Amino acid sequence: MISLKAGSFLQNNSTSFSGISSFSHSQRKVSAPVVVALNSNGRGGERKFKALMESTLKEIREGASALDMDPKPNPGAGVEDVYGEDRATEDQPVTPWTTSVASGYSLLRDPHHNKGLAFTDKERDAHYVRGLLPPAVVTQELQEKKLMHNLRQYQVPLQRYMALMDLQERNQRLFYKLLIDNVEELLPVVYTPTVGEACQKYGSIFRRPQGLYISLKEKGKILEVLKNWPEKKIQVIVVTDGERILGLGDLGCQGMGIPVGKLALYTALGGVRPSSCLPVTIDVGTNNEELLKDEFYIGIRQKRATGQEYSELLHEFMCAVKQNYGEKVLIQFEDFANHNAFELLAKYRASHLVFNDDIQGTASVVLAGVVAALKLVGGTLAEHTFLFLGAGEAGTGIAELIALEMSKQTKAPIEETRKKIWLVDSKGLIVSSRMESLQHFKKPWAHEHEPLKTLLDAVKAIKPTVLIGSSGVGKTFTKEVVEAMASFNERPVIFALSNPTSQSECTAEQAYTWSKGRAIFASGSPFDPVECNGKVFVPGQANNAYIFPGFGLGLVISGAIRVHDDMLLAASEALAGQVTEDNFDKGLIYPPFCNIRKISAEIAANVASKAYELGLATRLPRPANLVKYAESCMYSPVYRNYR
Ligand SMILES: O=C([O-])CC(=O)C(=O)O
Numbered sequence: 001m002i003s004l005k006a007g008s009f010l011q012n013n014s015t016s017f018s019g020i021s022s023f024s025h026s027q028r029k030v031s032a033p034v035v036v037a038l039n040s041n042g043r044g045g046e047r048k049f050k051a052l053m054e055s056t057l058k059e060i061r062e063g064a065s066a067l068d069m070d071p072k073p074n075p076g077a078g079v080e081d082v083y084g085e086d087r088a089t090e091d092q093p094v095t096p097w098t099t100s101v102a103s104g105y106s107l108l109r110d111p112h113h114n115k116g117l118a119f120t121d122k123e124r125d126a127h128y129v130r131g132l133l134p135p136a137v138v139t140q141e142l143q144e145k146k147l148m149h150n151l152r153q154y155q156v157p158l159q160r161y162m163a164l165m166d167l168q169e170r171n172q173r174l175f176y177k178l179l180i181d182n183v184e185e186l187l188p189v190v191y192t193p194t195v196g197e198a199c200q201k202y203g204s205i206f207r208r209p210q211g212l213y214i215s216l217k218e219k220g221k222i223l224e225v226l227k228n229w230p231e232k233k234i235q236v237i238v239v240t241d242g243e244r245i246l247g248l249g250d251l252g253c254q255g256m257g258i259p260v261g262k263l264a265l266y267t268a269l270g271g272v273r274p275s276s277c278l279p280v281t282i283d284v285g286t287n288n289e290e291l292l293k294d295e296f297y298i299g300i301r302q303k304r305a306t307g308q309e310y311s312e313l314l315h316e317f318m319c320a321v322k323q324n325y326g327e328k329v330l331i332q333f334e335d336f337a338n339h340n341a342f343e344l345l346a347k348y349r350a351s352h353l354v355f356n357d358d359i360q361g362t363a364s365v366v367l368a369g370v371v372a373a374l375k376l377v378g379g380t381l382a383e384h385t386f387l388f389l390g391a392g393e394a395g396t397g398i399a400e401l402i403a404l405e406m407s408k409q410t411k412a413p414i415e416e417t418r419k420k421i422w423l424v425d426s427k428g429l430i431v432s433s434r435m436e437s438l439q440h441f442k443k444p445w446a447h448e449h450e451p452l453k454t455l456l457d458a459v460k461a462i463k464p465t466v467l468i469g470s471s472g473v474g475k476t477f478t479k480e481v482v483e484a485m486a487s488f489n490e491r492p493v494i495f496a497l498s499n500p501t502s503q504s505e506c507t508a509e510q511a512y513t514w515s516k517g518r519a520i521f522a523s524g525s526p527f528d529p530v531e532c533n534g535k536v537f538v539p540g541q542a543n544n545a546y547i548f549p550g551f552g553l554g555l556v557i558s559g560a561i562r563v564h565d566d567m568l569l570a571a572s573e574a575l576a577g578q579v580t581e582d583n584f585d586k587g588l589i590y591p592p593f594c595n596i597r598k599i600s601a602e603i604a605a606n607v608a609s610k611a612y613e614l615g616l617a618t619r620l621p622r623p624a625n626l627v628k629y630a631e632s633c634m635y636s637p638v639y640r641n642y643r
């Protein structure tokens with residue numbers, strides 16, 4: 001039994017040699033190695049293993065609990081916590097059935113436990129790392145200071161990205177500490193816009209796999225592939241098929257940067273622990289000719305599979321995930337092309353815990369921004385008129401959520417409230433005479449109007465109070481468009497949502513100068529503050545990064561089994577509620593990102609509360625104070641002491 005377990009450890013971890021050698025270390029001198037208890041459910045075949053291990057592990061168990069657990073409140077003896085792990089208590093210590101062992105050199109090479117120069121002298125002795133490090137012992141804070149200093153030396157954003165990815169591979173806790181403490185500075189590096197460039201060059205900068213690759217070659221074997229992933233307790237999966245990466249189009253297998261980046265934010269911004277996160281890229285080929293010809297391309301070299309071949313692979317994936325991780329694992333769809341995104345969401349929302357960030361997350365964050373903006377411009381939602389450029393996932397997703405909220409507020413049927421919202425696509429204003437040729441997700445927006453070809457014509461005819469860009473095409477909010485908005489609105493609300501920065505419909509500077517400083521502006525990718533007529537304007541970042549980490553945390557802590565639209569409204573309400581008077585005074589419609597963990601806890605609590613109300617939560621009893629509970633569940637990147 002032991003050899004079987006050791007074998008599977010060998011198979012699943014590239015540290016095979018160290019696994020064996022330090023395991024024998026552990027038999028020689030049991031208090032020496034770092035031992036990590038992964039699970040204590042004592043299931044089936046593992047029982048025997050547990051019994052066999054029991055005597056050996058007795059002495060080293062103290063060390064185990066020091067490493068395994070985050071310093072969090074104990075929800076009760078023998079109680080499974082939200083991470084599905086049993087917590088040790090005085091009368092009921094954790095009894096590990098699976099161990100992985102790392103000490104000495106392999107400990108320094110293990111990003112989950114490596115602390116670099118922060119290993120104390122005692123730890124260096126106890127864990128066989130003495131002499132493997134230079135003599136200085138430093139704090140995590142000093143390491144952080146040094147890394148930030150080094151990062152700032154790089155002028156090229158992609159170099160910063162690569163340095164951060166290296167850090168994540170080297171020392172996970174330090175990576176998250178850096179990200180959490182410097183969120184405003186580092187978000188544009190690990191996320192939009194730099195992550196877009198990283199995906200474009202992913203084949204060249206690829207060093208180590210950071211997630212699972214499921215290609216057509218894995219058809220029929222997806223369950224096995226999932227089992228190859230070293231972590232077993234997965235709670236959040238972000239999956240892409242790479243067909244519409246940000247506004248950059250089809251990047252095939254190189255879209256992996258997106259799930260990796262999104263999940264880094266799940267941990268840093270939402271506190272979901274890194275070991276519970278799984279990035280996945282489904283590779284069904286790419287229609288990107290340049291990539292197909294690129295010798296460094298890392299995906300399968302063929303045109304995209306479509307139709308039955310595509311949906312069978314996706315279905316196998318969805319079933320395997322549920323079979324392997326259960327009902328409560330969240331699957332976040334990210335950057336799928338429109339045609340698949342809507343279909344996948346509709347197909348799986350009743351049977352799986354699924355969430356499409358581009359449709360639903362973006363909708364929730366924009367609704368929050370619009371609600372906050374109304375405090376500055378006045379009027380209720382239903383008193384405003386909305387015009388979108390772009391009728392894809394983001395555009396129709398936002399439009400629908402705004403219509404839903406309007407309908408809740410006014411009690412008017414949603415068919416009525418939709419009439420306050422107009423969409424322009426590549427063929428012009430969406431109107432009823434185009435109904436026949438429209439894709440199904442555009443049909444609800446085909447209102448009675450004469451056909452109009454351009455955005456400018458539509459702006460002049462519809463006279464929207466709120467203009468939202470979600471087209472993925474940059475520079476489309478021209479001077480004429482912004483000036484037209486400013487001609488009939490005292491405070492035009494303008495959201496340029498497309499990512500990365502190169503695809504933004506206009507820049508912050510353009511919005512402010514062309515509107516003579518009157519626009520209330522937010523964008524998907526970050527822009528620096530702008531000075532206009534002697535005044536400084538701080539643009540908002542209407543990015544789904546405000547929502548998905550807290551939203552996911554809310555689902556996790558309540559054990560939700562399905563996503564309901566009311567949860568999106570709950571998330572949106574919580575976010576809008578975090579904008580302070582002080583923020584409004586500065587013209588801000590989103591709270592600053594530096595408070596994001598607090599914001600995420602509020603969002604999580606509101607979402608969890610809705611899950612309980614709707615009877616979709618399985619974690620019982622409901623914690624009395626959901627905000628406090630959400631905060632207590634958040635991952636802390638502070639180093640642990642290894643006794
Ligand atoms: O990643 C982002 O910044 C927002 C997003 O989901 C997208 O643009 O597809």
Ligand SMILES: [Mg+2]
Pocket residue numbers: 246334335357358
């Ligand atoms: Mg996206």
